[in-house]
Amino acid sequence: GAGVSQTPSNKVTEKGKYVELRCDPISGHTALYWYRQSLGQGPEFLIYFQGTGAADDSGLPNDRFFAVRPEGSVSTLKIQRTERGDSAVYLCASSPTRDSKGTQYFGPGTRLLVL
């Protein structure tokens, strides 16, 4: 079966531009998470969806970041007025439900470079 997929795999943009990153979770998984991984660090939580609603968005760094999951499947992370500090790998993960064991399945990530 297909795993979590993310598009694009790489994105280069200029400072100030708007970008959208897409995540397609494993079919049937209701929980979806976004993380950001900067060079040399571990992934950091951004936002968590249970179904269509954002259950926890406490990790979003500021109001330039926004994510949606309108039909409870595919999610899009949107970054407005990008800054060079936004450069990182953006990881998406999904799990069958809010798995009490914490196990999440990750996609390959989108590498964002803001010039």
Added chain:
Amino acid sequence: DQQVKQNSPSLSVQEGRISILNCDYTNSMFDYFLWYKKYPAEGPTFLISISSIKDKNEDGRFTVFLNKSAKHLSLHIVPSQPGDSAVYFCAASRAGNMLTFGGGTRLMVKP
């Protein structure tokens, strides 16, 4: 404030020997601890986990030990193989919510 820390950025071991990766945490509310393995240009892959009510969990060559009083866990790989070379992340979860990751340890297994 890092709630999960991996103090060794890298570790090198000989093939066939034991690899021991360490992780410390500060939040006593964490109830599950996980290890993920990451190859370059790929997402993290789940390896093994342990509940906070246990002190050991074993899966083939991989064993995770948890010392709650010391807020410390470790991953043992025996015997180590060259294919185990990757970055290993320790992560912690509370009530099935988001994962809090350590900074990772790069393991190099030499043939």
